Amino acid sequence: xxxxxxxxxxxxxxxxxxxxxxxxxxxxxxxxxxxxxxxxxxxxxxxxxxxxxxxxxxxxxxxxxxxxxxxxxxxxxxxxxxxxxxxxxxxxxxxxxxxxxxxxxxxxxxxxxxxxxxxxxxxxxxxxxxxxxxxxxxxxxxxxxxxxxxxxxxxxxxxxxxxxxxxxxxxxxxxxxxxxxxxxxxxxxxxxxxxxxxxxxxxxxxxxxxxxxxxxxxxxxxxxxxxxxxxxxxxxx
Numbered sequence: 001x002x003x004x005x006x007x008x009x010x011x012x013x014x015x016x017x018x019x020x021x022x023x024x025x026x027x028x029x030x031x032x033x034x035x036x037x038x039x040x041x042x043x044x045x046x047x048x049x050x051x052x053x054x055x056x057x058x059x060x061x062x063x064x065x066x067x068x069x070x071x072x073x074x075x076x077x078x079x080x081x082x083x084x085x086x087x088x089x090x091x092x093x094x095x096x097x098x099x100x101x102x103x104x105x106x107x108x109x110x111x112x113x114x115x116x117x118x119x120x121x122x123x124x125x126x127x128x129x130x131x132x133x134x135x136x137x138x139x140x141x142x143x144x145x146x147x148x149x150x151x152x153x154x155x156x157x158x159x160x161x162x163x164x165x166x167x168x169x170x171x172x173x174x175x176x177x178x179x180x181x182x183x184x185x186x187x188x189x190x191x192x193x194x195x196x197x198x199x200x201x202x203x204x205x206x207x208x209x210x211x212x213x214x215x216x217x218x219x220x221x222x223x224x225x226x227x228x229x230x231x232x233x234x235x236x237x
Contacts (some may be wrong), residue, residue, distance in 0.1 A: 007222075030109055048063070049121065073182070
């Protein structure tokens with residue numbers, strides 16, 4: 001990388017470093033919010049699929065089948081453009097002309113979270129099925145309430161078994177944030193596209209974006225592996 005290239009990706013007056021850094025922060029924020037919301041949806045989805053009621057199990061199965069079977073980019077399109085059209089129609093009925101678009105960050109997070117939640121549902125469900133029923137029965141025999149049983153036995157061990165799958169899902173969520181560039185969110189890929197168009201240096205900026213994605217992914221992967229080791233020490237192999 002020559003001096004001119006370093007200046008373009010630097011933080012000087014002609015550099016794009018600050019904008020790229022802000023875009024990377026927005027990418028990470030979108031990924032964290034999407035994964036967190038997806039975890040909530042995954043918990044609910046797993047509870048539905050494990051419920052004794054057939055109707056509840058059907059709802060859980062329908063959710064996972066739907067959002068695991070539709071391409072993520074199509075989900076983003078449907079929620080952003082479909083939601084914006086619906087909002088515009090409602091505003092027209094209320095007497096407000098013009099086009100009204102939904103906030104791209106919020107809609108993008110919701111769209112990715114719905115897909116992530118479908119995969120996390122299966123991760124939590126599979127992890128729960130691995131629990132030793134003897135421990136749950138022993139907890140009940142000791143007089144543990146359902147809340148205490150969930151907090152001390154079920155939730156920690158379910159999370160322990162689910163962590164490897166959740167780590168893979170997190171990596172997918174982080175990369176899927178690049179899809180939000182199509183709805184106008186200036187995240188890392190979008191900012192790299194803007195910079196490459198302005199400077200006519202696409203290889204440079206897309207290469208920097210790839211490196212930043214790799215760094216974020218590997219850094220968070222190390223954190224997830226550290227949590228896995230901690231859970232293994234606490235609960236045994």
